[in-house]
Amino acid sequence: MFKAMRWWMAALLMSGGAMAQEAVPHQFGSAAVMQYRVAQKDGPTVEYFLSKPKQRAPLVLFIEGSGCRTSFAGLDTPGKRVSYVFNYVPMAQEGKYAVMVANKPFSPAEPPSGQPGVATACPDAFNNYFTLEHWVRDLRLVLDHALQQPWVDPQHVLVLGTSEGAAVAAALAEADPRVRNVAMLGGSGTTQYYDFVVAAYRNGHNDAEIKQQLDELDATRQQILAKPDSVKDIAWGHPYKRWSGFFRASPARQLLHSGARVYIVSGMQDVNTPILSAEVLAAELMAAGRDVTMRRIPNADHGLMTPDGGWEQRDAEYRRILDWFDRSFM
Secondary structure, three states: OOOOOOEOOOEEOOOOOOEEEEEEEEEEOOEEEEEEEEEEOOEEEEEEEEEOOOOOEEEEEEEOOOOOOOOEEOOOOOOOOEEOOOOHHHHHHHOOOEEEEEOOOOOOOOOOOOOOOOOOOOOHHHHHHOOHHHHHHHHHHHHHHHHOOOOEEEEEEEEEEEOHHHHHHHHHHHHOOOOOEEEEEOOOOOOHHHHHHHHHHHHOOOHHHHHHHHHHHHHHHHHHHHOOOOOOOEEOOEEHHHHHHHHHOOHHHHHHOOOOEEEEEEEOOOOOOOHHHHHHHHHHHHHOOOOEEEEEEOOOOOOOOOOOOHHHHHHHHHHHHHHHHHOOOO
16 A cells, blocks of 8 residues: 655664664655664664654654554555554644654564463563563663654653553653653553552452452462562463563652653543552642643543444544643643
């Protein structure tokens, strides 16, 4: 459908001795999208995609949820290209923003088999490497590269994180002061461990059932703490190594340490990440006098979709986030 041309270039970054090894242009209808691979001394090469609007534009960075699925598939196959990032291509085609998304290092070229969002079918290299700390470091690397592009306005950055990506967005905002706007969709508010605690209270039919679930949860937590770097031991579809980092991280604490404005949106029927977790985050930020917007969607699931709304409902929520972002500089 769309024809991609290639050229190869090398460009040194100003920080960290990192190098952009190559740039590959892709055309998605009216949208030009550049594919970069940025090498670093102490870690793997990180691949990311950045749309190239015709005028200098604010940056929107998408951070997707858990698992090892890449942002796109079939880029070199006309007529078979697929984007797995909701609204990336339409937003790039509008040309109002420079739209960015990165692939987690060691993600396979083709989507792994099995349930999306889990790591059991991910390559060993992915599970050996992936942690919250590594992912935040890698995102800072490519964010730095993107903000140096002449068509990107570095003064206006929105990080839009979904599910696991929401927790990562909070950690990135704490680590990088250039992130002044964070949108969290279906994300945790305190730790992901707390999400499991809330789920136990929601799922149990009586106190005995709830206590049994909490005891089992705590036993698993203790096992993870005993082997925090294990990639062979699995809980809830991910290695212990992945859980140990996310159990230590608190989006509420991290955002309080940042200077970011925060937009939180959750489905009230989300069974993956209970909305009560997001409510804790909103309450903590409000108590500290921070600029926070909390949006609750009745009957919506983890993907922000309602039974009668579908993808249109989700699109509307993304548009609300962009309107909120626009008001920060217009």
